[in-house]
Amino acid sequence: MANDANTQATSVIGWHHDADAAFAQARATARPVFLYWGARWCPPCNRLKAAVLSQPGFATLASSFVPLHIDGDAPGAQRAADRLQLRSYPTLVLYRPDGAEITRLPCELTGPGFLHLLQLALAAPFTASASLQAALSGRRALSADEWRLLAWYSWDTDEGQLLAGRDLGATLASLHAACDEPASALRLAWHALHASVSAKAAPDQHAASAMLLRTLADPQAVLAQVDLVSGYAVDLVRGLTLPQSAPRLALTVAWSDALIQLESCGALSPDDQLSALRVRVRMARLGSPVAGLEASLRERAGAALAEAQEPALRHQVLNTAAGMLADAGLLDDAGALLHAALASSLAPFYFMHNLASVAKKRGDTAAMLDWYERAWEQSSGPATRLQWGATFLLALLEATPADAGRIGAACGALLPEVEGMLDANCRRNGTQLSRMLNKLSGWKGASEKVEELKISLSEHVKR
Template sequence: MNRSAPILCTVLAVAALAACSKRDAPPAAPPASSASTAQAAPADAGIAWVRAASDAEVDAAFARARSEGKPVFVYWGAKWCPPCNQLQATLFNRQDFIERSRAFVPVYVDGDKPGAQKLGTRFAVRGYPTMVVFDRGGQELTRLPGEVDAQQYNEVLTLSMSAQRSAKAVLAQARAGGQGLVEADWRLLAYYSWETDQQQLAGAGGVAALLRELAQACPAAHADSAMRLRLKALAVADSQAGPVAGAAAQRAPVLALLADAAQSRRHMDVLTNSAAGLASALSAAGSAERKSLLAAFDGALVRLQADASLSRADRLMALVARVQLAQLDAPGKDKSAATPAALRAEVRDMAVRFDREITDGYERQAVITTAAWALEQAGLMEDSDALLKANLAKSHSPYYLMADLADNAKKRGDKAAALDWNAQAFDKSEGPATRLQWGARYLGMLIELAPQDAQRVERAAAQLFDEAAAMPDAFEARSGRSLQRIGGHLSGWAKGGAHGDAMKRLQRQLDEVCAKLPAGESRRLCDGVLKPGSSA
């Protein structure tokens, strides 16, 4: 989990991705849920999901797709993930999406089902949520963004389902000069989920260089696609390197976008999630250009923050972007003091109001975590703690909130509280992949804040290795990366020969786990967990 990213479990951030609903296309009736209960009724009951956790189940879904002549929509998610809950609350429960789902075979892979992490490796997915569209023959067509609003999502979904060629094939033609490409082709690239690409299209060169290339190549006649590619390219620029080349020429169209309510609404996901990065790419700190750009941004973000057609999570992200822009040029690591008092009051008021208004369990998981982060970003740490604690009993995944409480305590310098909340979060976490992820986080903080407590460190690591031994896919996808982080934490703890006896016991325990694995990549990764450099 990365509190410094927007409402994203991607790593991507993922960046980090939220969908939103619109008034003019109302969702189906929300699931019955009380603000005082931790249970969330299924929001996607109308979708005939194929719930898959094995190759055989996925293969059966593709066989069905071939026989019915339908594409396949794969959704990779997790119960605790805030943007996954956002999708449940604002997209998967919409009648128009439910009806559209009958035109494809919808496959849901819950990352915590036994064996599901192996599917993560098969589909090259890392962060939750990731959504991939395949043709009936099993070829990947595209990856869908989860952060655009629901109506726009349906537009992109329609485009993807009707695509005659994959995004990979369209990209190759774009890079070869683009002759013959039509608006639909450029839209397929502009609305591709670059945050969850995992080098499927970008390759070794990386997303940043590729997006710059596409932004320059997209014809101005395809205005919407050209603007989105420009924004995406600017958003991934190195914020420490100063303004990008040609910043002055690129500033004018962005300023025009910010002044246009309809256009800024259409690209609200990039504007809210990447405001500080865009400002850094287009202007130098302290310059007159920076000042005018920040004023234009604030005006656009104020509109988005007040836009009732946006989801609560998206409106909160507009407010978070305003806070981040206010702190952009502030010195030091803790920039919260640079937040104007009036802006702090807006953050506090919106958090309180949304907490009071929400009745849907999925929306609560998405919004409260974002609101608590917004409060922390604005320097309202006590308010953030109070909001999180008040929602522990209302959340279906309270361990996520506990981890946020641990982060807050650590930032305050309260080591004991940070470790206690992290221990509780690990203890309450559910699902094998999630427990390894939360366990890696707990072990890392334990080694950072209390490295002298060797018994506690060894006990936690031994428990994680025991749990990994019981998993059929412990060294696949996210779980494999969690175990590599665990190994990294322990190797750092034992640097210079410290804690030699404990490390020998842990190595023997891990050797027993590895010995039971068949020869191959998983065995190689297992053997390298406590031997940095031997596993990639």
């Protein structure tokens, strides 16, 4: 049955919500399947809805594929995610009519850039897997479009589908070495470097910093790699340079200059501009000072929110703005912004989590726990309620391990929710069960309700 994916997304597209029905139609009509896996409360999902899924260009392309939207809280969604290897919200996958994956698409890329990449994927004569095999083996030369699809592959939502047991860093390094398309080679080099740093490997720091500095000095390259310039900044600076060193100062200054370019780039959305400013705030902690920081942050947050009135985009912008203010230590401003958002937010319980984080930064444990509890109480959807409940329980165990009464009460309330889930051990749900079981197994207190939940969690995890 086809329905709208979300009230914030275009009503022109007839989204399927049942994977079996969508793939059956794909086989019958010889059309590929475009899958969007997400959740109503997820800020990047809302950014995607506003910047891609609700746009006329996407609706035009939708006639060439079968659109499938699986909400993580829908009945059986986590079981479907097990079968389709989905986890992170959002995940975007394009399948052939026979169900074979063509590629996984990056949610960070929006607007015309995303539509162009989707068009390339729809027309691709080879799957990403076939292109990867050819690139690594050298059996044939890849086209520029194949290289672009590999360079823009969503490696962070791969779930082992393309890598198939290969080491991420080594695979990306091999692809970079083989790539003869300059723009794709540069992106693969950034991916490979980040994977190496994340794995605590030891890249050539001088060569790596030189490559980064060349990119950051090129305005066109910065704009082409906006997601990586913002997303990899702190990890790469920390991983490649020592605190208070000359190389760190040089890299943070160059990076901050590139971020300033993005903050005022008219080609980017208000949220992308604000995200660049948030990264510059975080970079300031690494050695690059920001003059007039407080006034600038308040002004930019207010301007971005004034512009972002569409509900889905506003949800994402609120999240970015509050995070930016909190990162800068402006906790009163962040708290006020979040409090004001609760009444009109499409998912107020999500911002209660943010308020818990603000309280934690203040050192206010009681307020932190209260916000986590309120978020759980007001959340909706089985997978979301399990995640929010697990977060509250883990916070209790971490912050107040001696409070057996409150911990027991939380376990007692979680037990029927776990027992009532048909897919409690599947995908994201299974992750939450394991988190709770691991933490409860090390708890030194005594509670009958805790023991009951531990037994239930153990039984579900073993299935």
